[in-house]
Amino acid sequence: MTTPSLPRLMIAPNGPRLSKLDHPALPISLDEIIATAQACHAEGADGLHLHLRSERGGHLLDTGLYREALAELHLKIPEIQIQITTESAGLYGPVHQMSVALGVGHKLVMVPLREMLVDNDDRAARAFYETCAERGIAIQHSLYEPSELDLLKELLPQKRFYSQSLQLLYVLGSHTGRVGNKSELSRFVIRASQLGMAPDWGVCSFGVNETRCLTIAHRAGGKLRVGFENNIRHRGGAIARDNADRVAEVIAHAMRQPFPA
DSSP, X not given: OOOOOOOSEEEOOSTTTOOTTTOTTOOOSHHHHHHHHHHHHHHTOOEEEEOEEOTTSOEEOOHHHHHHHHHHHHHHOTTSEEEEEOOOTXXXXXXXXXXXXXXXXXXXXXXXXXXXXXXXXXXXXXXXXXXXXXXXXXXXXXXXXXXXXXXXXXXXXXXXXXXXXXXXXXXXXXXXXXXXXXXXXHHHHHHHHHTTOOOEEEEEEOSTTHHHHHHHHHHTTOEEEESTTTOOBOTTSOBOSSHHHHXXXXXXXXXXXOOOO
């Protein structure tokens, strides 16, 4: 079964934590998410990292609502690849997260590795990854430290760990306020090389260095994720008008050179 490659430029328009108090253009409702995805696609984004919110704006991991949202998005903007997430934001445990990933029936899912192990249940994590592989679900493993590459190696079969279709997201910085920087990216890239990996990898970066970090990632052959989930500012510090404005800057500055072969 062929695993779809990661989009070259994925938009993460809202995430689980920010609200319209942080930026009035942050999309909360499904209609707003669809409109944002359409605007970002028009600027050049080819992927959407989909977080759902409740009517009150809270983070949601709900199988039925994900299915409804995906059906509407595929109808309104069929050209864009959509990735759902199992991120807990401190609200859900691994059992629920795994249930959503398997129950939605979608083929592209982002899964934070460390959240699958909060109960110290390696066997459950291994079984989950195996079931996803059997069902053709492409997991993008979200990693916050280079050492998590070694942890992932312990959990996956060797063939899958060293596959060029293994999808990774290197997270630079933190939602707690730590700004991403290029040295973090270098440590991820170096450790992957030391392990002999050649994965399908992407980068997101919290804070005002987002464009700079994505520029370096693009030059190194990585895929990019941009958007208000991680940062609302342009490289000079000005607040972006909306998510599409961030996509436009990344296209203009980070992706000026052709994607490495």
